Amino acid sequence: MKPSLLGRYALFVFCLLFTIACLPFLGAGGWLLAAFAVTAVLSLVGINDLLQSHHAVRRNYPILGNVRYLVETIRPEIRQYLLEGDDERLPFSRSQRSLVYARSKNQVSEKAFGTLTDVYQPGFEFISHSMLPSDACDPEQFRVVVGGPACLQPYSASVFNISAMSFGALSANAIRALNKGARLGNFAHDTGEGSISPYHREFEGDLIWEIGSGYFGCRTLDGRFDPVRFADQARQPQVKMIEIKLSQGAKPGHGGILPQHKVTAEIAQTRGVGMDADCVSPSRHSEFSTPTELLAFIATLRKLSGGKPVGFKFCLGHPWEFMAIVKAMLKTGIQPDFIVIDGKEGGTGAAPREFTDNIGMPLREGLLFVHNTLVGAGLRQSIKLGASGKIVSAFDIASVLAIGADWVNAARGFMFAIGCIQSQSCHTNKCPTGVATQDPLRQRALHVPDKAERVHNFHRNTLAALGEMLSAAGLSHPAQLQAKHLVRRTTTTEVRLFSQIHVFLAPGELLGDSISAEFYARMWRMANPESFAPVVVEAPGKAEALHVEALEEA
Numbered sequence: 001m002k003p004s005l006l007g008r009y010a011l012f013v014f015c016l017l018f019t020i021a022c023l024p025f026l027g028a029g030g031w032l033l034a035a036f037a038v039t040a041v042l043s044l045v046g047i048n049d050l051l052q053s054h055h056a057v058r059r060n061y062p063i064l065g066n067v068r069y070l071v072e073t074i075r076p077e078i079r080q081y082l083l084e085g086d087d088e089r090l091p092f093s094r095s096q097r098s099l100v101y102a103r104s105k106n107q108v109s110e111k112a113f114g115t116l117t118d119v120y121q122p123g124f125e126f127i128s129h130s131m132l133p134s135d136a137c138d139p140e141q142f143r144v145v146v147g148g149p150a151c152l153q154p155y156s157a158s159v160f161n162i163s164a165m166s167f168g169a170l171s172a173n174a175i176r177a178l179n180k181g182a183r184l185g186n187f188a189h190d191t192g193e194g195s196i197s198p199y200h201r202e203f204e205g206d207l208i209w210e211i212g213s214g215y216f217g218c219r220t221l222d223g224r225f226d227p228v229r230f231a232d233q234a235r236q237p238q239v240k241m242i243e244i245k246l247s248q249g250a251k252p253g254h255g256g257i258l259p260q261h262k263v264t265a266e267i268a269q270t271r272g273v274g275m276d277a278d279c280v281s282p283s284r285h286s287e288f289s290t291p292t293e294l295l296a297f298i299a300t301l302r303k304l305s306g307g308k309p310v311g312f313k314f315c316l317g318h319p320w321e322f323m324a325i326v327k328a329m330l331k332t333g334i335q336p337d338f339i340v341i342d343g344k345e346g347g348t349g350a351a352p353r354e355f356t357d358n359i360g361m362p363l364r365e366g367l368l369f370v371h372n373t374l375v376g377a378g379l380r381q382s383i384k385l386g387a388s389g390k391i392v393s394a395f396d397i398a399s400v401l402a403i404g405a406d407w408v409n410a411a412r413g414f415m416f417a418i419g420c421i422q423s424q425s426c427h428t429n430k431c432p433t434g435v436a437t438q439d440p441l442r443q444r445a446l447h448v449p450d451k452a453e454r455v456h457n458f459h460r461n462t463l464a465a466l467g468e469m470l471s472a473a474g475l476s477h478p479a480q481l482q483a484k485h486l487v488r489r490t491t492t493t494e495v496r497l498f499s500q501i502h503v504f505l506a507p508g509e510l511l512g513d514s515i516s517a518e519f520y521a522r523m524w525r526m527a528n529p530e531s532f533a534p535v536v537v538e539a540p541g542k543a544e545a546l547h548v549e550a551l552e553e554a
Contacts, residue, residue: 008125012046013098014063015039024120042196064454091095091347097416098394103461104417104454124489127398137467141292142478145404148337148382150299151522152307155206158187159478160397162455163409164210164245164313166194167348168258168267168279169426171443173451174435176495177418179205180448181455190409193236193245193256193281196233203452207238210313211301216271216424227304234305241338242301244294246285246314249346249363249389251355253317256281262438263334280531291328311338312333313386314513315346316366320534323527325379331529335383340409341366343389347412363389364403368502371404376510392416394465402481403498417458418451444505469498 002099022036033150046062049055058065095116102109105406147154162182167175169192173193176199182189184206190208191200195217198217200207218230234242247253258267269277281315288294288467292310300312316322329335343363348356365389374380387405391397400408410422419433426436449485470476473485483498488498515521526534 008416014183015042019043057354100416104458134471137465139467142201145386146309159407161188161409163411164192166192168194172199173446175199175444176448177451179203180452184456185459206240208241210243211283213285231304231423241309244312249315249342249344249381250348252315252360255283291325295334309337310337313340315342317522319523319530320526328529338384340386345390374503378508402486417454
């Protein structure tokens, strides 16, 4: 036998021969019987490896080849706990997770011996502080009133809320813990597009009801929007705002997917779907197909809900499409009460790799564009902006508030607070901590009272840290944060304020004859309030990015 062949089959041959040799002596019992049992099982595994045809590695390396698949299944955990550096973001670093865990448990989150961050590397960001820090801020006052001129029931929202995560993607106990935590901390819990389940209602925490393209919870038998069912739920006191989901950061233009093996009878009843197939949200809404129709739908939902704040969430794609919506606002006089910008760095339970990695606008670029467009159209004061996408720390919150957001939402941060360990198995129904599974035994491990308190702690301690940052900057409320407070290192020898790096339009600038930024001018000319298709304009002389050349410091 060739040496290479002997090496590949050595363990299998040994187990097989040992098993056969032990047969006459089984009556002796003891260790020999135990060894026989082990080698017999391994021999059967080896025979199965040789006979199967699906895995070449197992066929060429009977018994030994299975080690490869075993190691592959635990690779994320091994890397996360033994090999990963503190600041490797895959997608969240150990430092980020540790911060959430500490704050959710009311443990000390301070660190000693200085920063581990290389502050001279391009991309490093910080908030400038004041020589005259302000008095201690009160995080209880870190709220924003959402509701435009047509809103009859404005909502005072925390600047930090739970982002959209559906029952179905998350377990019943996870939903319970999140909602109870939101109730304890007086902040909002976004339902996700999976509708309002009994577990959302159990502790009566404030809800933002997200309406996706599947119209779950307010759909007809054929999947269309049902105004009667919508009004019945939207008018419940627990529902504070209505959010139309146009797209999601991690998979814009794709729609939602809940695999069939996670569709339980409860989920099917909550959503109004069957159990015999994957629960799929269409990639687009059936109730509107133009900017003006979208705004008419918003007005309808506002009326049906009794005048509650209605807005939409999206990940920025074609810039002229959002500008078309803004032009439709000017034309019809109908405005959303709020807009949530979702960054492509946002999370999801399941999405094609290409969508997660290569489609959609990152949060900051999308937020800057939306904020600028509304300012330029003279609409920013009446429309509030939310932002979501990989936000876990007080600095994460401050950095997006400084460039245009009024409040932020976080999903995975609150998942960490209730026990998520970033195993990245959300789509398998085998979540090891009971957060993202419908397995009754697995989710039983998630103790609701304890995890709800952790949600509350994480929210409270994060806002307390934000308050300390604001005081250091000489501010007293998050609304006072501006781009001039945020600083980025652009080279190893230069730092610049965000107000210097980015273009910021003047109020009403898009409505005048002269627009300072050519990119915005061109996109504005391409926008059509009656269609998402672009108006044909002259070809540009060269490609431009959303971030055009830096403005000279005033």
